[in-house]
Amino acid sequence: MLVVLCFTLVMFTGDRGNTPRLGVDLQGGTRVVLSAITPDGSSPSPDALEQAQEIIATRINGLGVAGSEVLIDGETLVITVPGQDGAQARTLGQTARMYVRPVLNAQPAPNAEQSSPDEGTATEDEPRATLPGDADEAAALIEEARGTRQSEDPETQAATLAEHECSPLDPLAGNDLPDKPLITCSNDGQVVYLLGPVLIEGEAIDSGSVSGGYNQQQARWEVSFRFQGQASDDWAAFTRQSVGQQAAFVLDTAVVSAPVIRDPTPAGSATSISGNFTEEEVRDLANQLRYGALPLSFEASQAQTVSATLGLASLEAGLIAGAIGLLAVLLYALAYYRLLGVIAGLSLAIAVGLVYGVLVLLGRYINFTLDLAAIAGFIIGIGMTADSFIVYFERIKDEMREGRSFRSAVERGWQRARRTIMTGNAVSFLAAAILYLLAVGQVKGFAFALGLTTVLDLFVVFLFTYPMLSLAIRSRILSNPRLNGLGAITDVARERAQQEQARAGSRTNVEGATA
Structure with missing residues (x-):
């Protein structure tokens, strides 16, 4: 009966394929090089690289035994995953720095497509990346972006909000200052937001409470979690004072969800991030929140095909x-x-x-x-x-x-x-x-x-x-x-x-x- 049940699941669930996934040594894979970028252009410390390697390896373990490898090569991390799809490797290298910021203003992006965005926006197939270039150039771009998009001057904010064009290449991805306002975009590039200083940082999320799943009542995929410690009380106080307003969940400067607060959230209660997510996007987001942010931001190279080491x-x-x-x-x-x-x-x-x-x-x-x-x-x-x-x-x-x-x-x-x-x-x-x-x-x-x-x-x-x-x-x-x-x-x-x-x-x- 167990054998019959097992092969019934094999033949009638999922993609109904009857062959196992092969590892890098047998079918080859995809290699992505992650180059560390620091705000001041200095070299990343060995401790930070080792911590980033450990977090990425933990994210891989959270996805299952996937036969992937994470190696330190100088000032870069090299991720190798089985198969020919490099999206997963680039997602694993996303900084995943989560902040909760109040929404002060929002308007359609100047380069937005003609569509009606949802209050919760979906992540892209390709994760947001940092700008290419050497360390000095990247540091200069980060400083320039902070001067305009994180300015506290109302006139500069208004001008930047009206002119800012959304792009997946964001120099502030993983490098924004939490105590400053931020002008940024939704992940689908449809909306530009003016956000206030950070209310709660992602480190306050209880990693054991993070879960991704399908909400049957709302008919959508979402990630739920709880804040711990003082952050739980801060979130309860903010939702009590901000009914009818929006709160933005920002992942590496990209607004992944900006729900309107309908009711106050009691301290210790679960909070959810929802939007036009797919099952895979929810799984990746939950994995990133569960295991924390990387200590560095990285620029991902183009995926390269790696031949099978054994065949x-x-x-x-x-x-x-x-x-x-x-x-x-x-x-x-x-x-x-x-x-x-x-x-x-x-x-x-x-x-x-x-x-x-x-x-x-x-x-x-x-x-x-x-x-x-x-x-x-x-x-x-x-x-x-x-x-x-x-x-x-x-x-x-x-x-x-x-x-x-x-x-x-x-x-x-x-x-x-x-x-x-x-x-x-x-x-x-x-x-x-x-x-x-x-x-x-x-x-x-x-x-x-x-x-x-x-x-x-x-x-x-x-x-x-x-x-x-x-x-x-x-x-x-x-x-x-x-x-x-x-x-x-x-x-x-x-x-x-x-x-x-x-x-x-x-x-x-x-x-x-x-x-």
């Missing part, structure tokens, strides 16, 4: 090696265990089917990618599944050597074997979990695959192998020692019984003669 030939070689190993195990099991070997073969087939189906679903829903290290983890895990069968079968043989019937041996052997099986799998899962927590890159994928297969091993042994043997003992044919491969064990048990009877008879004769 499909290595994938085929790994799969062939695994298939040969499983076939050898099956042939040995059939020759040594006969009927028990058939059940072992069916159990292994079930295990392989479950692993493949779950692999496809994980690639679809959490972006798990199959690389050569993960293949090794799956093969080792399936091999350990075979170990569980052997433990159980040998327990059955031990019981039969002691003179018990096949029926009795199956039940008593299971009672003795299951604790050993659970202990062995617990040790393997613990090792995989520790390796997953401490490792990075492909080693993390290996640990994930090993841990997953270990869990599926228990499902197979408890829900298939043992029930199949419980059915076999009800059949006269399958219980026949000459057919189920336990004839030699039965002969050994008979010989032991005869020897015991002979020894018992000898002791009786000796005792009688002594008497």
Whole structure:
């Protein structure tokens, strides 16, 4: 039933594809170089680069085990993701500095398209980027933008608001001053806003409360969260005093949502950011808010295609090696265990089917990618599944050597074997979990695959192998020692019984003669 359910989900949900996602080493990927830009044009500190690397790696983990890499190269970060779409890599490198600012004024952008914008605006397919150029040029552009778009002079504000044209290339992205007003645009470039100084910073968001989902009542995608500490009280006070006004949620100077405050929000209550979001945009935004802003702003280069480091030939070689190993195990099991070997073969087939189906679903829903290290983890895990069968079968043989019937041996052997099986799998899962927590890159994928297969091993042994043997003992044919491969064990048990009877008879004769 689990196998049927698994493959039903594979065939009738999502994109209905039946192949797993492949990692960079097998299918190639996309590489994006993020160049750090500081407001004064100075070189970024090593600590800031390491912190940015850690946050981006955490964002990747928040999207699932995606087989991506984040490396520091001088004053740049290099992100490599599987596949040919570089949008995800550029999104991961977005500064994601969230501010909540009051809306002082708003009007259509001079270069806006003729459309009616929504109060909540959607993020673009391409994230907002910083201006290109060397560090000195970028610093000069940042200073110039601050002089006009963050001016406190009303005349300068009015002139800039009327003339400002929206562009995804914003020198203030991640570099705006929180204690100054800001003239900026909605993410769709339709509206220009004059915003007041920052009310609440993104660091005040409770990361554990961030979630993205679909609001059935409002029929829209949204991200919900709660503010923590003093920010929760500040937000409650602001909404109480500003009913009917707009508050802008600003992400790297882009207004992602500017809802009208309809009712006061009590302290500690959830707040949501909504708009014309897609599911992917909501997931990315929630991921950015959950793991915090980068300490630096970055300029993203054009995405470059990276060829597979190993290639499909290595994938085929790994799969062939695994298939040969499983076939050898099956042939040995059939020759040594006969009927028990058939059940072992069916159990292994079930295990392989479950692993493949779950692999496809994980690639679809959490972006798990199959690389050569993960293949090794799956093969080792399936091999350990075979170990569980052997433990159980040998327990059955031990019981039969002691003179018990096949029926009795199956039940008593299971009672003795299951604790050993659970202990062995617990040790393997613990090792995989520790390796997953401490490792990075492909080693993390290996640990994930090993841990997953270990869990599926228990499902197979408890829900298939043992029930199949419980059915076999009800059949006269399958219980026949000459057919189920336990004839030699039965002969050994008979010989032991005869020897015991002979020894018992000898002791009786000796005792009688002594008497």
